Amino acid sequence: MLPELIAENPSAMLIESRLPDAIVSATAAPDGPVMGLSPESILPVFRLLKQEGGFNRLSAVTAVDWWPREPRFEVIYLLHSLQSSERLRFSVRVPEGVVLDSIVSVWRAANWYEREVFDLFGISFSNHPNLERIMMPADWEGHPLRKDYPVHGHKYSYSNE
């Protein structure tokens, strides 16, 4: 059963008809509803949206750290359809340590964005072709965009010297 907010949304209806239980929540936002997905359903949902929903572009993948709340991370997928000019936002809540499916097989654009999320948040993706740090040096410790990572006073910062 779809939440009332997205009951009329064609993309949500498409997902619900093929993959019931994939959509777990819906939140209102100024730029349209945000659909919450269950972590194991992302790959089939995005494959469906690309092939039948017309969402041929992935704008970006990013994450938000809600520490100390649980589940800690929220991974955001920003989709865009060139035919209908429609934009969709999906969010997936994952606790620390859970490995998400990589969606590089759906959109190649996800490659660097998932590497960035891995680098700065420490969220892993399975079946990613090259899951390495992208912004920080390869031997860096910690994930800078986590909320428990300090803005100042890291061991390499100048104030400690």
Place this chain on the structure above:
Amino acid sequence: MPKLQDEMEGTARVASLDAEHELSVGDPTGIEPRMEGHPPARRMTLNMGPQHPSTHGVLRVVLELDGETIMRARPEIGYLHTGIEKQFEDKRYQQGIPLTDRVDYLSNLNNNLCYSLAVERLLGLEIPPFAQWMRVMLCELSRINSHLVWLGTHALDIGAMSVYFYCFREREEILKIFEMFSGQRMMTSYIRIGGLALEPPRGWHKAVTQLVERLARGIDEYHNLLASNPIWVNRTKGIGQLPLDVMIDIGITGPMLRAAGVKLDVRKECPHSSYEKFDFEVPTRTENDVYARFEVRMEEMRQSVRIVRQALAGMPTGPWQADAPHILLPDREKMKTQMESLIYHFKIVTEGFRVPAGSVYQVVESPRGELGYYVVSDGTANPHRVFMRTPSFGNLQSLGAMLENVLIADSVAIMGSMDFVLGDVDR
């Protein structure tokens, strides 16, 4: 001791990174006489950058070469990573504006605008028409500024030196306008949450009118200078092509996608800041090569001139800031004479303003493509998370695919046509 070991491991890893792209044949020197059958593959790994003038910043590209042909190119980024997204979380909303300037040094105003629009949407703030039109006018000047720098450096990379001087001469005039408005040539911070930073200066209309006339003449001149140059045409036509579905799949936006025939422009697709009131075209080409990208950007500059002219002709009157005393600092005079303004001033300076909890993804059309700010508020005066979907990052991802099986000399032209800013990539 453990630290030392750590460091050694670090260097070893970097060395092995290079080693895996080393010569993969038995004879690394390549001087052994050829054996029967297949000639040995003579692959060489070449490091382009991080300090290479044609990479326009600090981009490192590891090239695997077979003779002069690039077999594989692997872009390495992160040399300019300054943690801007992390710094946002430590600042109040309005304090984030100077950070947006420093992402992309060629389109500061577009970045200012995108962040402001995102926060304004969370706040539900209405911006007066004068401020909206002013924003449009300045953003279009900023687009011309960015394209002029692109044209100059791109032409310089390919060997046409004089265009560079012309472009920078005109660009200087645009920067003078920015200085006139904001007091700063490049890091303007002029578009703020709730409107503009300052009242537009006296005489701006005349100055911008003169500039636009000059630009309109200049753009045609530079177009002729290059389009009728056989060397330029030979070096740019038919190179840097990728199939269209790959381009969309890999996340390319902006002039590169338009040069492949896709009419995607955020200004038309989901207009903001009264863009819907302006009459302009979205130029496209279908050749999808370096030359087509040149033509698209030249035409975009003409369209921007057209928008600026319309803004000059029909600029509405009215306030330059929204009516929101709890968000915008009061007028200096009022602050010193009225109790209420003084209280607001004190509260804004000491506490900032709270933004209702929620999240928004706002897009604008930057000179490089789709620029998006994803702002998450948890109801406090500091953003919980700010993510920048920068066009350069999305476009640069295609570099590996685009440089496959091209000559090294062409790689410089292709990189120039992508028009990335490394600050925009690494953030």
